[in-house]
Amino acid sequence: MKVIEDRLDSGAVGIPVFHAVALKLQQVLERPEFSMDDVHQLINADPGLASQVLRAANSALYSGLSKVSTIREAIVRLGAKEVANLAMLTTQRDLYGSDDANCNSLMQNLWRHSFCCAVGSKWLAQKAGLAALAQEAYMAGLLHDIGKLFILKVLEEISGGPTFKWSDRPAVLNEILTKLHVERGCQLMVQWHMPQVYCDVVAGHEDGQWDQGNPLLTTVRLANLACRKLGIGTLNDPLLMLFSSPEAHVLGIKEVALAELEIVLEDASNMSTRPVNGQRSAPVHSTQVCSC
Numbered sequence: 494m495k496v497i498e499d500r501l502d503s504g505a506v507g508i509p510v511f512h513a514v515a516l517k518l519q520q521v522l523e524r525p526e527f528s529m530d531d532v533h534q535l536i537n538a539d540p541g542l543a544s545q546v547l548r549a550a551n552s553a554l555y556s557g558l559s560k561v562s563t564i565r566e567a568i569v570r571l572g573a574k575e576v577a578n579l580a581m582l583t584t585q586r587d588l589y590g591s592d593d594a595n596c597n598s599l600m601q602n603l604w605r606h607s608f609c610c611a612v613g614s615k616w617l618a619q620k621a622g623l624a625a626l627a628q629e630a631y632m633a634g635l636l637h638d639i640g641k642l643f644i645l646k647v648l649e650e651i652s653g654g655p656t657f658k659w660s661d662r663p664a665v666l667n668e669i670l671t672k673l674h675v676e677r678g679c680q681l682m683v684q685w686h687m688p689q690v691y692c693d694v695v696a697g698h699e700d701g702q703w704d705q706g707n708p709l710l711t712t713v714r715l716a717n718l719a720c721r722k723l724g725i726g727t728l729n730d731p732l733l734m735l736f737s738s739p740e741a742h743v744l745g746i747k748e749v750a751l752a753e754l755e756i757v758l759e760d761a762s763n764m765s766t767r768p769v770n771g772q773r774s775a776p777v778h779s780t781q782v783c784s785c
Contacts, residue, residue: 508646510639512584514539516685518577519632523688529565532573536564536580545583546576554764574628581632582611589642596649599666603641605765606726610634612761613716613754620754621744623708630712633694636687637713640678640695641670667727675699705743715740719754725762 514535521527521535536543543564550567551560561567568576589604591597614634618627648669675696682692690709697703697710698717704710718740720726722733735741736748746754 508643508650510588510643510646510681511685512542512580512588514542515577515581515584516687518580519688519691520686522574522577527573529568529573532568532576533565536576542580542584546579549579549583550576572628578628578632578635581635582608585635591649593649596645600642600645602726603638603645605762606720607635607638608765609720609725609758609761610637610713610716613719613758614712616754616757617712617715617744617746618708620750621708621712621746623712626709626712629690629709633691633709633713634716636682636691637694637698637717638674638678639681640674640676643677643681644670644673670727705739708744711740711743715744715746716754716758719751719758723755723758723762725758 518532518535521531536546546564547561547567550571555571561570564576567579571579585607586604589600589607591600611631611634615627615631618624618630623630648666675698678695679692682695693704693707694710694713697707698713703714715735715738718733718738719735721728721730722735723729724731735751735754741751
């Protein structure tokens, strides 16, 4: 544990866990004066990303909508926040992977959990009468465990390349991820100048006592609990009673709706194993991050 913390604190670890344009889009959307042209120009400046976003916008996720052929059409049809979320989703998907089979399995499991939390959080926001927060809930769910991705990549680097020795010690690995991921995730979110609403979710999604007046945080916490009940991720607690959770009470989510949520998450879990944009894009190395 000490060697991991020392490496994280050294500031010497530079690991890409975000696509530069996708990150910039989230920062732009935080400004009250942002325009559709801002989003359009950022995405079009990266032809590969533009192609990914268009494929995602025309995928089964948006079945029933007529096809869009340009980024501007996608923005008009789906909205700037939805398109920015698509940019983040399509680029994040490719960062949860490794050349080592064991490490890749861990990262893919983490991706499945993050994606399902995103889908579940958005669904809960809409179900709880918080439709105005649905897009933010999606992004918050996607990023709540970003600290775990960063730590896994650090561990892979420490291992000295393609052979991921830490995966042979699951108890130690789980302890490292559990103890360090919230703190490191918060540090990285601040370093990347991510919107405060997402920083608050990363900081509070594991706390026993949390700000129950924060609906975004509450939706992510409940989606996270539902994933735990279904075993979507590293934790599995099938006896967990979602209906009796404080999160369900705060949001006013009834037992029938929680049963629907489980179906939504199971469908999302199946979808998470398929590329969102139809193919894997090249690895992204444009954004370097380090612990501070």
